[in-house]
Amino acid sequence: MQMMKAAMLAATAFGAVMGGQAVAQETPIAFTGATIHTMTGNSGMGTIESGTLVVHNGRIIAIGGADTAIPDGAEIRDATGLVIMPGIVDTHSHIGQVSGADRSSAIQPDVRALDSINVRDSSISRARSGGVTTANIMPGSGYLMSGQTFYMHLVDGNSIERMAHTGDDGSILGGMKMANGTNPIRETTGFPGTRARSAAMVRSHFIAAQEYCSGERSPRDIGMDAMCEVLDGTRLVHFHTHRSDDIMTALRLRREFGFDMLIQHGIESGRVANEIAVEGVPVSAILVDSPGGKLEAAEANIETAATLEQAGVFISLHSDDNIVDSRLMFRQAGIAVRGGMTRDGALRALTINGAVQLGLEDRVGSLEPGKFADFLVLTGDPLSVYTDISETWVLGELLFDSTNPEDLLHATGGHGAGNPQMNTHVLEREAHMLEDAR
């Protein structure tokens, strides 16, 4: 399914996926002399030494060695000694004060994250300063199904519409958040009390969706409409699942209903890495600094990403911001390497793999002509603690510049950096609710 979708998306014209995104950059810009990790190809980092990257109108128009042709009139930026690579695709984030389902029921495919996100929230600028240029923004996990996720393109936008990744029909792209394990289990009426009950409720809902989607779809039910997208493979299920038995339950549900699925978190996925690999299901993983904090994270370790990689699982890394701050994505990749992952694999897990998992690889995740000009300029090895992000470019615009004091505030913190431009007590309350729901 993943491959089929990839093929379909690849077939769409590059020009058609622009949606409503405005592009300011009219003069071509050429970066020269850089070490460029293109992240192209099926393995490795596609590294070009003394490379040239040319961007124009929000797109990459050329990339190659020192002999790459630079258009007349282009602005040339000497990037000698610097490293350029694609912007990070964060496959699981909660930036922008996102919310989703409320406590009225355990299954709410009708609610959309996009209707809740505050695009002015400082968490988005912080993420950009950390190199994130695309993020899957999700509702919480205190529900069996907490709503539709939002694939944000971190352009300088004043509205969700401007910051959306859109399909060739202009539709706003996103997935469906599901969860099992302890988070959705509550004493509240309408919520499951056990794992088996959780699975039964999900199965019942999928069976009802199969009936609705194969029928007249009348009267219209917006939740069921979203379920039809899940069933026909156009809306990816992001399945929050930790314990190995819960992961197997998620795989079982997927087999029964045939939906496209990305395992989210998968703290114990290393224990069933071969089972996951056999089914060809990808994983969006997180590595945290110590085990515990909740029962399902009791087996957290820093080796899981390596174990999955060795089993042949297609893996990305995510922040779950603010479980891990968006600015710590490179650090997480470094920790993955500490845990035994290959360097190539860790950098691919930050970029192209996430793009493929979200079905956005036609536009982001690697540096290739025609793709969005979403890239980072780094001072050195991406996996070194001593490397800084100098610049984050999104759609050909310089949106984080470490020499700009206001931008730097987002990158390193300081007075007012964490101010979301709203009453902090309200934000804290929301943060706690989100925490409860995770």
Next chain:
Amino acid sequence: MNALTKILAAGLTAALLSTTAPVSVAAQDVAVRGGQVWTMGPAGVIEDGVVVIEGGTITAIGPASDIAIPQGMEVLEAPIVTPGLVDAHSTVGLTGYLNQFDDQDQLDDSVPVQPHLRAIDAYNPHDRLVQWVRELGITTLHTGHGPGALVSGQTMIVKTRGNTVDAALIEDGTMIAANLGAWALDRDSSPGTRAKQMSMLRQALTAARGDATEVEVSDLVRSAFVQVIEGDTPLMITANRMQDMQSALRLADEFGITVVLDGAADAHMMLDELREAGVSVILHPTMARNEGELENAAFTTAAVLAEADIPFALQSGYEAYVPKTRVVLWEAGFAAGNGLAPMDALASITIDAARVIGMEERIGSLEVGKDGDVAMFDGDPFEYTSHVTGVVIEGEVVSRSVR
């Protein structure tokens, strides 16, 4: 290339950790040889250095060419050798890793002021997080009661080994943990405001000073505050907002007590006042979440404090959720990545941390006569991709894991 990388490039020559364990030598005897030994003491960095530990104590340290390793003694080797790391403020051992109601002993909020609660009565040396931080090089924890109440209880210093708290314990009743600001407010009861927090602390300290009238405090509570008044026990005040940090300094000034500022997220906004007050800071974890009380926190604060010559140490702090504890090795590394000189970063989790908790005579640097606590690394300790390859506490090899 930064200074540390240069040092490393010059010295990454030593062999892998070797583990030949003869039987004739006591368990507290071991030698550690490093491509570089970062002593954090007067000897500085020793190229191809050796640390000899006998009876749990360092008996010799210097270049391998000058040091005779006793016959039959096990020799561990690693490219980089440092003192065992010191976490200047943790709740590990009291905040169990599962984070369930029955393993969280850092805070009893039935009463806002409980300076008599002892950390030794709550420490679980077998909690998984003790092992977790030990294998990442942390050999000493200043741990105990956490933030969340005006005065939550006492702290203590332990080594990250031992079957019982008594076996782990280095010092009981090290500090009394207090907390000013939003985390310790109880809007439905008292203290419900910041001013009331200060009023309650001032009243308790006034009573302990002996010039109070009738105050309803138990002897245990009063005697704990008397320790503070008499200068035997510092009051560690967790305060992150500038107004709360200033309140803490006001309290220190009024009562002439030793205050250690903990958290101190706004420290970068009041450097002169901190320097004038001569106060030590146990800074929040570098990667602490940038929200709420820590809205103004910065990755660069450690570097700013070092630049301003304000004594500080880094901490893992208290974590309410995932991850259940932070790791000071990584917090110091991230500070090094944000402008703190690598040697200052290492000091903040070794000798400077030892100073802040009053243990610099015993731990925090590799010197003859000090505890034989050592951490070993296969590269720059602060790089994400390096590993801890061995840990020694008082001559006992407590970890041979690669972490």
